[in-house]
Amino acid sequence: MPTFRLLSYSLNERAPVWPGNPPSAKTEVVQAIARGDAANTTLLHLFSHSGTHIDSPRHFNPAGVSGWQVPIERYIFFHPRIIPVPKPNGGLITLAELEPHRVQLADADLALLLTGWSQYRTSDPARYSQQGPLLHPAAARWLMETFPKLKAVAIDAVSIGAPGYPKESVETHQVLTGVGRTDGRYLLIVEDLRIDPDLHKASRIYALPLLIEGSDGSPCTIVAEFPD
Numbered sequence: 001m002p003t004f005r006l007l008s009y010s011l012n013e014r015a016p017v018w019p020g021n022p023p024s025a026k027t028e029v030v031q032a033i034a035r036g037d038a039a040n041t042t043l044l045h046l047f048s049h050s051g052t053h054i055d056s057p058r059h060f061n062p063a064g065v066s067g068w069q070v071p072i073e074r075y076i077f078f079h080p081r082i083i084p085v086p087k088p089n090g091g092l093i094t095l096a097e098l099e100p101h102r103v104q105l106a107d108a109d110l111a112l113l114l115t116g117w118s119q120y121r122t123s124d125p126a127r128y129s130q131q132g133p134l135l136h137p138a139a140a141r142w143l144m145e146t147f148p149k150l151k152a153v154a155i156d157a158v159s160i161g162a163p164g165y166p167k168e169s170v171e172t173h174q175v176l177t178g179v180g181r182t183d184g185r186y187l188l189i190v191e192d193l194r195i196d197p198d199l200h201k202a203s204r205i206y207a208l209p210l211l212i213e214g215s216d217g218s219p220c221t222i223v224a225e226f227p228d
């Protein structure tokens, strides 16, 4: 029997987010059995870019599609590849650091940037959200142009950008969401993901966002499937 592993963090009010962003989820009681109602119901308040989530092209590309318009097969990955890029002090993930992984990237449909930054998610949440690593725009462009099988890039940090590098963060997102392209190509961006070093052994990774019309991103339940 195959086994399954959850890679998403659960959504809550306290988890670290990009500075200034609302929490990943807040619940508001609508009905409560404890108050005499027949059922418990809650209103869910979500943010499109907090917690484990997927950026759809629309996030930075005015001509880009929203998550609900992305073909469903683009959210299922058969060749996840771990790309180790240790960043104990944050900073830029450069093209030079990705190039040695060209062979792994060649058949990847999901590039998992393993920086190690998630060690701070619980031990130092402020550091996790404020000083994380980011993908250099030139490295993002190289991924887009060199690897046609690639469908998405994921990172074990709050974002593929970082608050201390606003210009690079915007440019990297613009590149990955396909701004200015005429061929319609884009890469999905998975942020705040738990990336275990053995995920290259997964036979599939499922990353299914909420299909909310008009949204530019969505919290996402992400599951790895391992063979017998």
Ligand SMILES: [Zn+2]
Residues within 6 Å of the ligand: 048, 049, 053, 054, 055, 159, 191, 217
């Ligand atoms: Zn995002």
